[in-house]
Amino acid sequence: MTEATVALLRGAGLLSGEPDDLYREWVRWTLASGLTPEQVVGRAREEGVTAATFAPLAGRTVWRGPDERPYVRVDDARRARELVRLTELLNGGRPSQTEARRDRNRWSYGGLFGLNRGDAGTAVKRGALVATPEGTMMAAAGPRALRAVPNPVDWFAARGGTTWGELYLVNGSHDDPAEVLRTSVESGKRPPGSGAPSLARLLRHERVHSEQWARLGYARFIWEYVIRHDPRKPCDHPLEREAGLADGGYRC
Structure with a gap:
């Protein structure tokens, strides 16, 4: 099916030269999303x-989940948005x-809760970052600079982690943050501290939170999530219910 679709793309004038392995992988995953070969041609346009x-x-x-879906490690925060977009497309x-x-x-890509000068940001200093199939980012913080001083991520991520805009922060400080992300991706299991049934379902849950940040805006999201409703009662929280309680690992 992949090669037949490649031939259709070539015949439609959308492909010249020999496609690389990633292009063929894009065809495979796009077909797997339920599209016909003819619809893949439309998607390419x-x-x-x-x-x-x-x-x-x-x-x-590139780290791969148990289903072989690719997650692309982001080692240059200046290119994070581009790599995230391509990972979603792939x-x-x-x-x-x-x-x-x-x-x-867009504030997710710079500033306190976003990315900063090639690392995973002020709140995730010396951390690791990966682009996910959901078109979002997942980050884990590095070790504390001083053991007596909490890592800022410990203040801003709770339970199994917290999403700020486009960035899902795994809770806690880690001596090898890249290994935390790699292990979670390759096993398909939730990251440390999360109660979610799987990484894929957790990321789907967190992507809805990203949509909420975009819809409500920075100030109103914080108002709705932290002040108007009690975040300690997720089963009664409208934003958590919208994101899918089961996907987030909440047992109500």
């Missing part, structure tokens, strides 16, 4: 996919439809 689209991912570290997603969300949450 919609998303502007060419043989060179996935070139920025060449040589980058997994058969439609980043052109989610760009508006990333635009509204």
Whole structure:
């Protein structure tokens, strides 16, 4: 089916030259999303996919879940948004439809709760970062600078982690944050502290929170999540209920 779809793309004038392995993988995952080969041709037009689209991912570290879905490690925060978009696309997603969300949450890519100068940001200093199939980011903080001083992420992430805009922060400080992310991705299991049934379902839950941040805006999201409703009672919290209590690991 993959090669037949590649031939259709070539015949439609959307592919010239020999596609690389990542292009073929994009075809496979897009077919797996339920599209027919003819619809994949339409998706290529919609998303502007060419043989060179996935070139920025060449040589980058790719971790794969048990289902072989690719997660791309982000080792240069300045390119995080580009890599996140390509990871979503590679997994058969439609980043052109989610760009508006990333635009509204653009503060996620810089500042206290976002990315900063090539690491995972002030709140996740010396951390590790990975782009997920949901078109969002997952980060784990590095070790504390001083053992007596809490890592800022310990103040701003609770239970199994917390989403700030486009960035899902795994709770806690870690001597090897990249290993925490890699282990979670490759096992498909929830990260430390989370009660979610699987990483995939947790990321789906957290992606809804990203949509809420975009819809409500920074100040109103904090008001609705922390002040108007009690975050200690997730089963009664409208934002948690919207995100899917079971996906988030809440047992009500």
